[in-house]
Amino acid sequence: EPEVTQTPSHQVTQMGQEVILRCVPISNHLYFYWYRQILGQKVEFLVSFYNNEISEKSEIFDDQFSVERPDGSNFTLKIRSTKLEDSAMYFCASSVGGQSYGYTFGSGTRLTVV
Amino acid sequence: AQKVTQAQTEISVVEKEDVTLDCVYETRDTTYYLFWYKQPPSGELVFLIRRNSFDEQNEISGRYSWNFQKSTSSFNFTITASQVVDSAVYFCALSEHSGYSTLTFGKGTMLLVSP
Numbered sequence: 001e002p003e004v005t006q007t008p009s010h011q012v013t014q015m016g017q018e019v020i021l022r023c024v025p026i027s028n029h030l031y032f033y034w035y036r037q038i039l040g041q042k043v044e045f046l047v048s049f050y051n052n053e054i055s056e057k058s059e060i061f062d063d064q065f066s067v068e069r070p071d072g073s074n075f076t077l078k079i080r081s082t083k084l085e086d087s088a089m090y091f092c093a094s095s096v097g098g099q100s101y102g103y104t105f106g107s108g109t110r111l112t113v114v
Numbered sequence: 115a116q117k118v119t120q121a122q123t124e125i126s127v128v129e130k131e132d133v134t135l136d137c138v139y140e141t142r143d144t145t146y147y148l149f150w151y152k153q154p155p156s157g158e159l160v161f162l163i164r165r166n167s168f169d170e171q172n173e174i175s176g177r178y179s180w181n182f183q184k185s186t187s188s189f190n191f192t193i194t195a196s197q198v199v200d201s202a203v204y205f206c207a208l209s210e211h212s213g214y215s216t217l218t219f220g221k222g223t224m225l226l227v228s229p
Binding site for chain 1: 207
């Protein structure tokens with residue numbers, strides 16, 4: 001069964017550093033998403049991406065964050081100048097055509113900011 | 115605005131007991147989709163079910179069953195004859211038809227099944 005692949009599985013970074021989280025969505029999917037889960041809390045929507053542009057973003061997704069699909073296969077989330085409160089599990093997801101088709105989530109990247 | 119409430123923070127049962135996880139949602143859309151996900155200790159999100167707002171039939175999949183009631187805005191999940199491997203956090207989620215299919219998750223219910 002096709003999978004959404006996320007790398008790395010765990011990343012530790014120093015406060016103030018930039019990090020890039022990488023995702024390879026399922027190849028025929030058109031909609032891409034990033035979600036975040038702070039430890040012990042609910043999963044929260046960050047951003048959706050369609051047709052090479054952001055289609056929707058939450059209040060969490062401020063200027064510190066950016067997304068990119070640099071080469072037609074990878075989908076990246078960049079966090080500039082990381083803060084301690086950015087420590088969380090970050091999930092990438094993709095969908096072939098929106099919610100009626102369902103989502104496939106990756107296994108997540110656990111980001112620890114120290 | 116859409117909202118999902120999972121009032122049960124944690125449930126503990128003994129193996130072979132049946133357990134029901136509650137989910138109540140709020141939405142203004144008439145077309146929407148409801149989901150359940152399982153998050154085992156390893157952390158990934160495992161898709162369990164998707165249901166659209168026009169399909170109120172209950173669904174059974176092995177030991178799992180779901181009861182969707184639009185009249186009470188609820189989408190409850192029952193595990194029959196629970197097993198230790200069912201121990202996980204279970205999330206209910208909602209996606210409205212309008213917008214770009216974003217999911218709104220509940221806070222999750224942690225299910226602990228002891229032998």
